[in-house]
Amino acid sequence: MKLHRFSVSRIVAVMLKEFIQMRRDRLTFAMIIGVPIIQLVLFGYAINTDPKRLPTAAIVADDGPVSRSIIAAMELSGYFAFTGSGDGFTTEAEARAMLARGDVNYVLTIPPDFERKFVRGETPQLLVEADATDPSATANALGAFTQIVTQGVSTVTTGALGGMKPGGAPVDIVLHRLYNPEGITAYNIVPGLLGTILTMTATLMTALALTREIERGTMENLLAMPARPYEIMVGKVVPYIGFGFVQVLVILLAAAVLFDVPMVGPMSVLLSTTTLFVAANVTLGYTFSTLARNQMQAMQMTFFFFLPSMLLSGFMFPFRGMPGWAQAIGEVIPLTHYLRVVRTVMLKGGGFADVAPNVWPIAAFLAGVAAIALFRYRRTLD
């Protein structure tokens, strides 16, 4: 018998075996298809991106017709619902505690002397603090705020204080978005979701690929047969790339249906870079499984990788706002580049030339982890 350097038959053997096992493992199968759908449905329906009647506290240091009409206009707009005892006014300490606890989404502060300055045309300040931890909850209300105030004020200027001159901004509105300065939009979430779901599931699935064989005792048999490390790697990785691809299609379809996310650029660019991205994550998972001694370790490694992917890729925080060292780490992570690719293609209509600078880092990552996997693959039971 001859030992071929590279055997398609052996790769097919491993691929088919993995595929059958994956299909029989109902839970994993359900997870692969179910997780993206559930996430998208949650984002699409359960999470209202234009919520109304959000609880608001008011600190009114100067009660008068102007401040009252502003508050009335805010309530009228439907975005704000004032809470608090009696007239709805609270003390500063109370309001701040409510905001921190999440009891209210906004705190409106009308400073002392507000009425007097307004009447004199001194453009008094009006402070709105918003809990922007969930930016989609506050973005629309804040966007509409200036107009709401202008409207509220106009009822005063044309009514009781009818003699006042129009023109200029009557009030200087100061907006403070607390906790999350970048205000991520739904368009930003979908590509991010695509990337994070793939990072998580693709990596995790293959992270268990070898450790499962070790724990079930099948590794001894596999090692005793003439399969080479790269044949096992390719055979184990390819079926999961296929699965990742199914997930991608599910997410894109749902994104189009639920969100009307535009698809400006060429689909071919998106799909080919997505395949590369999935391959990188699946191979990373496989590498984890060559390093881990058991499934628990493999899972921990996956989560350990998932965290910086979420935090440093620009999904959670604006990439350019991060300190240099964090950006340096972020540049290594495939998700960082993939997010840029997806935004470029889906939202800005970029083509191959536009995404190329972000494609090769993913390819380099893939090559790097594959090399580690082949190097670390244990050919014996030691």
Next chain:
Amino acid sequence: MSDAPIIDVHGLTKTFNGRAVVDHVDLEVKRGEIVGFLGPNGSGKTTTIRMICGLLKPDAGDGTCLGLDILKDADRIKLEVGYMTQRFSFYEDLTIRENLDFVARLYELKPRGRIVDETLARLGLANRQGQLAGTLSGGWKQRLALAACVMHQPQLLLLDEPTAGVDPKARREFWDEIHELAAEGLTVLVSTHYMDEAERCHRIVYISYGKVVARGTVPEVIAASGLHTIVVKGGDGAGLVRKLKGLPGIEQIAPFGNDLHVVGTDERALAASVERAIAGTGATAMPDATSLEDVFIRLMDQSTDNFAPAEQRP
């Protein structure tokens, strides 16, 4: 091919946690030979077999398997060796047929479909080929594993307790088949705890706590032990044992049904002590051939004494 040994290894040593579980083992197996590998639990049989087929790296020692260096040519050795693991290690979530297909593809067997069909037919599993391997009974799993590891027609079979849990009829069939294959030139190294299987081997190697302590044909091993046996029939068994225990020359007493096997190295002292003990009890004593089992029990007792401190280390 020439008469070069199929397995020829020297000084194989494997250390786990500072304890040499295989300690300078030499092993030579010739073409067409069936060699039984025996020894108490934890004596290093599995470890030795794994080193021979390249699954473990020896800490010391070297040698060849099928004329190939076990340290450098593991990949090529694997092509010609069928290794049946002690623990069932095929895929329980694959069907019988899928498992065989997987193996056939890994060995690039052609025509695959026919080879798998034939294997299934020979096993008598053709009409259960769609059953998940995990749902097979223990004995059937063993038979499936054996079928899978001879499918690529290896030159050497390394079988690690292949008949554990297999019923007597299937065991007999299994050994008949092994002998047939050996007659055609297949070489077999088989570990077992069964005496009758040891007696079916051309040669046995007995390993204890990592060291080979006896080897040769069954009569050779028995002779080398220097043991003599007297079979005591009749009388009150339990009372006799109490009487015999501690008498000079008596080293081992084992009940076999209603008989007692009394064993010792000093033939004369043994005979005298037995005579004394049975006097007036109505029991009769007769010298008999020493059984392999008595020899093994003797070997186990000896080596436990020598290695007890090492064994107790964590």
